[in-house]
Amino acid sequence: MRSALALIFVALSLAGSAIAVEPDEMLKDPAQEARAEALGRQLRCPVCKTESIEESDADFTRDLRRVVREQIANGKTDRQVLDFMHDRYGDFILLRPPFKPSTWALWLAPPVLLVLGGIFAFFMTRRRPAAVEPAPLSPSEQAAVEALK
Numbered sequence: 001m002r003s004a005l006a007l008i009f010v011a012l013s014l015a016g017s018a019i020a021v022e023p024d025e026m027l028k029d030p031a032q033e034a035r036a037e038a039l040g041r042q043l044r045c046p047v048c049k050t051e052s053i054e055e056s057d058a059d060f061t062r063d064l065r066r067v068v069r070e071q072i073a074n075g076k077t078d079r080q081v082l083d084f085m086h087d088r089y090g091d092f093i094l095l096r097p098p099f100k101p102s103t104w105a106l107w108l109a110p111p112v113l114l115v116l117g118g119i120f121a122f123f124m125t126r127r128r129p130a131a132v133e134p135a136p137l138s139p140s141e142q143a144a145v146e147a148l149k
Contacts, residue, residue, distance in 0.1 A: 027069050036069045039081055043068070044095050052095060 027033040037054055043064065045056035053061045053068070064085075071081045082094070091097040099107055137145065 027073060032069075032072050035078060036065070036072050039068055039072070039078055040065055042082065042095055043085055043093055046089065046093065 027036060040054035041052045043053045045051045045053050045058060045061045045064075047058035047060050048056045053064045068081055068085070071084060076084070085093050091103060097103045097106065
């Protein structure tokens with residue numbers, strides 16, 4: 001019984017953060033709403049920085065969702081909406097920014113660091129300390145060992 005209640009609690013707590021779009025923000029046309037949600041998942045919340053605008057519940061992000069939906073309702077294509085947001089907020093607004101010189105570090109740092117970490121780990125595991133011979137036992141220590149036998 002406890003595990004069932006815990007599972008229900010976890011499911012309900014996760015359900016609230018799954019999507020933050022309010023019912024009054026949604027478009028009446030289901031196809032347009034689906035497009036808006038897909039575009040919203042490609043745009044970063046400037047407040048949260050790690051969530052899309054569809055997941056964030058910040059006030060500013062709510063305004064961004066409205067802008068996206070207004071543009072879709074006005075007949076803009078997906079590319080036009082993304083270009084509008086990119087022109088207004090720069091590369092940061094895109095969860096997948098373009099691969100260009102100003103974003104090379106963003107794209108290349110993770111694989112480079114992964115390779116460097118692998119090389120470091122390889123050499124650290126290959127490097128074994130030299131075997132150190134223990135000092136010979138003194139006669140008194142040898143006598144104490146013999147007494148234990």
